[in-house]
Each structure stands twice: as C-alpha cells, then as structure tokens.
Amino acid sequence: MTSLNTDPATGAGIAATPRSLYRTLALAEMVTWTLLILGMVLKYALKVGDGPVQVAGMVHGVVFVSYAVTAALVGVNQHWPPGRIAGAVATAVVPYATYPFDRWLERRGHLEGGWRRERTDDPRDSSWASGVLRALLAHPVALAAGLAVAVAAIVAVLLFLGPPSQWGR
Template structure:
C-alpha cells in the first residue's frame, strides 16, 4: 500500500466516523434513544481520529512535509469532514507523491534518528502495522483510563 493510499483510506474513514458520531448525537438528543448511540459513534470516531493523527504524522515524515503542515494535517481532523478537502489540497500540490522511503538518500535529514527509525519500520510492513496498532491502541487505552474531559457524569 502506497503512502497516498494509506493516507487517503484513513482520511476517508475519519470523515465517515464523523458521520457516525453526528448520527449518534442526533439519535441521543433528537430521538432520545439514550447514551448508547454516542458511546458507539464516539468510540469508533475516537479510535479513527487517533489513527488519522498518527497516519498524518507518519505520512508527513515519510513525504518530508514541513512540521507545520504535519500539524495542520492533524488539526484537520478536529473539524468535521475537513480531512476531505485537505486530502484534495495535498493531492493537488503533490504532497502525497512518492513511495515509502525504505533506503537512505543524500538528503541531510536521512541521518536523523527519526528518519532511520521511519525507514526501518516502513521497510518492514508487518512491523509498521503492529507498531501502528500498538501506538493507536495505547493512546486510546490511555484516554479511556483518563476519562472524558470534565470527568465522568
């Protein structure tokens, strides 16, 4: 799977889960079905939200985006559906072009520990997949333990 395909898959999933969360809120507050629609939609959206932020960081590092663009990419997940036009902007400006960087080049950044670690992971897709799941799952588990902002009702 190319960086473009990976990013676009997660960005699309992030937008879809916004729909689940919004639908859950409509069912909870409009139809009065209780908390369960928001609990389910919120959990799924939260998980994919975290996956999107991790993906934006991973792809940004691989594609050598400026740090500010990586932050903007992550921030687009906060506003419903903003990942879709941002994805189109990235495509239009060639920011998703290129393959995974599995070997070092003459670029000065290729000697940084972050690039060495990135190359080691993307050269081993199973390691990358397991690391991705562990990072996303670890962040989600930590947030579930900490609890929602403002505490539990």
C-alpha cells in the same frame, strides 16, 4: 528507490502507498464524524439513549487516533515540516476537514511517491526521524503491529483520562 508497496526480493505488492494510506484514513475520519453526528441526533433529538453516541464515539476515537498516527507516519515519509503534520492532525478535530486537506496535499504534490525505505542524497533523509522510519519500513508487518498497539495504547489512555472537559477536575 524501493517502496513499501513492493517487496524488494519478490516484487510482490505488500502494502499501501503513502497516498492511499493517508487518503483511506482521511475518508474514514469523515465517515466516523457522520456516525458520531448521527449518534448525537439519535440521542438528543430522538431520545434513544446514550448507546449510539457511545458506539459511534468509540469508533470515531479509534479512527481519529489512527488518522493522527498515519498523518505523522506519512508526514515523516514525505518530509513534511512539523507544522504540516500538526495541520493534518488538527483537521480531524473539525468535522469533514480531512478531505479538503487531503485534496490540498494532493494538488501540491505532498503525497507523491512511495515509502522511503532507502536513504537518498536528499539532506532531509539524514534526520533521525527519517532513519527511524526507514528502520521501521524494513519490517512492515512489525510496523503495522506496532502501530496497532500504539493506537490501542493511546485510545486506552484517552479512555482512562475521560472527556477533555473533565481533564482539569
């Protein structure tokens, strides 16, 4: 099976493995939680104004959405059931929960293997989601650009909607 991290024509490395991509975003999510918490301490305890929370909040929001998109992408690639994908996304809501979940996935082998660019005999490779994923993985640069646009669009919509506490108003 060819993986996204190896170009089938040249054998050159071209992208991260599902494990490394997921782990990078899980750790980034924890770092941005720290920045957001520090921003809140600066705002509320040290009374330095809204700036630190606005900056850290934006960074955290972008990383949160990126983590959620990555969890979905990796989850489809790894044939996770929908509940596991939802669980991965839910861990980003709780400060520092992405890393223990990452370790749990690792211990159970749920991050093993490369990108699934080719259909196998595994019946799960027959799903429409796996087919779409394989088509996207055939064009990794376009996939990365599309994911960046999707993250930007989601963040823009969330910024337009405002804080969740104001959604029902």
